[in-house]
Amino acid sequence: MTVVSPEEVDRLLRYLPILVRDRNVTPWERGFCISILGRVRRGPFAPSARQLQVLRRIVDDFQTREMRIT
Numbered sequence: 001m002t003v004v005s006p007e008e009v010d011r012l013l014r015y016l017p018i019l020v021r022d023r024n025v026t027p028w029e030r031g032f033c034i035s036i037l038g039r040v041r042r043g044p045f046a047p048s049a050r051q052l053q054v055l056r057r058i059v060d061d062f063q064t065r066e067m068r069i070t
Contacts, residue, residue, distance in 0.1 A: 004052060012052070013040055015059045024065055029058050 016037040019025055025033070032054060039045050047055065 009047065009052070012055050012059055013045075015055075015062065016040070019058060019062060022062060025058070025062070033058070 013036070016033050019033045020030055020037065036045075036047065036051065036055065
């Protein structure tokens with residue numbers, strides 16, 4: 001099992017509002033981000049390993065798209 005720093009989790013979670021509004025995110029990804037964002041707003045949140053894996057992929061895809069566009 002990989003140890004994840006709280007800083008990495010915070011960095012990934014900061015992308016959630018942007019990802020929810022991004023037009024290139026799939027409906028499933030948008031729903032996933034909304035779900036995680038809602039959970040974060042209710043209080044302390046520790047994502048599962050699978051949630052982190054999915055969130056990393058979504059953020060990486062977003063960053064790749066944005067770097068290519070600019």
